[in-house]
Amino acid sequence: RDGRRLPPSPPGLPLLGHLPLLGSLPHRNLQAMAAKHGPVMLLRLGRVPTVVASAAAAAQEVMKTRDLAFASRPRMRMAERLIYGRDMVFAPYGEHWRQARRVCVVHLLSQRRVQSLRRARELEAAAMVDRVRRGGVQAVNVTALIISYTNGIISRAAFGDGGSLYGGEELTKLFADFEGLLGTVTVGDFVPWLAWVDTLMGLDARAARTSAQMDALLERVIADHRQRRRDRRREDDGHRDFVDVMLDVNDEAEGTGVMFDDVAIKAIVLDMFAAATDTTYTTLVWAMAELINHPHEMRRVQDEVRAAVVVSDGGRVTEDHLPKLCYLRCVIKETLRLRTPLPLLVPHETTEDTELLGYHVPARSRVIVNAWAIARDPAAWESPDEFVPERFAGDDLTADYLMLGQDFRFVPFGAGRRGCPGVEFAVPSMELALASLLYHFDWELPAGGPSKLEMHELNGLTVRFKATLRLVAKPWSR
Numbered sequence: 001r002d003g004r005r006l007p008p009s010p011p012g013l014p015l016l017g018h019l020p021l022l023g024s025l026p027h028r029n030l031q032a033m034a035a036k037h038g039p040v041m042l043l044r045l046g047r048v049p050t051v052v053a054s055a056a057a058a059a060q061e062v063m064k065t066r067d068l069a070f071a072s073r074p075r076m077r078m079a080e081r082l083i084y085g086r087d088m089v090f091a092p093y094g095e096h097w098r099q100a101r102r103v104c105v106v107h108l109l110s111q112r113r114v115q116s117l118r119r120a121r122e123l124e125a126a127a128m129v130d131r132v133r134r135g136g137v138q139a140v141n142v143t144a145l146i147i148s149y150t151n152g153i154i155s156r157a158a159f160g161d162g163g164s165l166y167g168g169e170e171l172t173k174l175f176a177d178f179e180g181l182l183g184t185v186t187v188g189d190f191v192p193w194l195a196w197v198d199t200l201m202g203l204d205a206r207a208a209r210t211s212a213q214m215d216a217l218l219e220r221v222i223a224d225h226r227q228r229r230r231d232r233r234r235e236d237d238g239h240r241d242f243v244d245v246m247l248d249v250n251d252e253a254e255g256t257g258v259m260f261d262d263v264a265i266k267a268i269v270l271d272m273f274a275a276a277t278d279t280t281y282t283t284l285v286w287a288m289a290e291l292i293n294h295p296h297e298m299r300r301v302q303d304e305v306r307a308a309v310v311v312s313d314g315g316r317v318t319e320d321h322l323p324k325l326c327y328l329r330c331v332i333k334e335t336l337r338l339r340t341p342l343p344l345l346v347p348h349e350t351t352e353d354t355e356l357l358g359y360h361v362p363a364r365s366r367v368i369v370n371a372w373a374i375a376r377d378p379a380a381w382e383s384p385d386e387f388v389p390e391r392f393a394g395d396d397l398t399a400d401y402l403m404l405g406q407d408f409r410f411v412p413f414g415a416g417r418r419g420c421p422g423v424e425f426a427v428p429s430m431e432l433a434l435a436s437l438l439y440h441f442d443w444e445l446p447a448g449g450p451s452k453l454e455m456h457e458l459n460g461l462t463v464r465f466k467a468t469l470r471l472v473a474k475p476w477s478r
Ligand code: HEM
Pocket: 088, 089, 090, 101, 104, 109, 271, 272, 275, 276, 277, 279, 280, 283, 341, 342, 345, 346, 347, 348, 412, 413, 414, 415, 417, 418, 419, 420, 421, 422, 423, 425, 426
């Protein structure tokens, strides 16, 4: 009525709006809708107006040109329940998010801290290789193997080397429940008067149970860390785990007004688990699955890693080898493009009235960037649905090879204010795991089964390889 043009909107249903059109794999259904209605669409998910951006130019406006206007997050009931409503990943734009983000970037995920975790990564990679060796001729459950590797790294980073003392397998299960719930879309988020459906389906009870178990664990971890500090048994050996760092920040901030109380500490440590584990393991499992279906590419990475590791290196991959592994970097980048683990990123929300590709977007609209569709846009990529790591071979493949925030056709980590601060943590973890698995073993599908993997997806906190990936590992030696 005031002459401002809203984005095009397909027909929806009364009450539920476009919610049922999302289906079980929303990134795919939204891509099909964008092909008909354009790179910016306005949907109504239940009662929530939602703008969907499906082209690189739109992503650039959301995450760069008009970054501030798009920098908030919508309220998500499950995250509030599980992460105390005090975390950072799901926090609305404002002072709490700013302080938490600063601690994250400056202290928890700084380059120095990530480098200090090198030993943790190398220990976990060695343990993973040992586990495969011990499995003998049996097909290896690669999914479980990689989950255990990523959990191991984040547990050591967050809780210290004694991370496994807090439960080992049980801890893995607790985190699996936690991440499963966090990835569950609740009806109440979109249609508040139907929130009772979530209760009826047992979601509320499960969330309460998991949250209580997690809280008890974190209380114990914090109490142990405090005790150690009192006993002065812990020396500063250059590596401080996330709980130590948060307690340090708290001590230093005393009297300055910026305080992270125990609830905020627990919330931010949980954020790290939530943000780091599923994303990293999902990417690694997809990479292994793609390489199995592309034996020529698999052989090329193996030749590269095996040429880089010489006998005097003690016959194992270390982080010193990683910068030499250019083709491996192409494989990781191509996996993130084709199998974007968070295909719709994390939802944004507008802080004020703004515009997107010339369309009016009202304040407090939910905003979804379909990074997966953008990375498969036929107008921007050649053979977009094919796994072709070579497409990146001409790029600068040094440390900054993901070129985040520079090329908006490739945004698996988002960009700008709400972009992922964990990229530097994730990249060496992924490179080292993949290089180690491919250096030490030749991988095959189990005999008697299909000769190719079906690449079905399962939607949760991330979109992951649906089946359990089981492969036969044949030890390789020079
Ligand atoms: C392959 C691995 C990873 C991928 C693909 C990934 C992807 C993403 C994406 C898409 C977002 C949201 C961006 C947006 O809303 O626009 C995000 C946010 C975030 N990620 Fe990552 N991530 C990964 C690993 C990690 C790791 C290892 C950590 C920490 C140890 C981490 C910490 C975070 C945090 C704290 C946020 C919230 C940022 C904010 O809201 O301000 N991520 N990540």
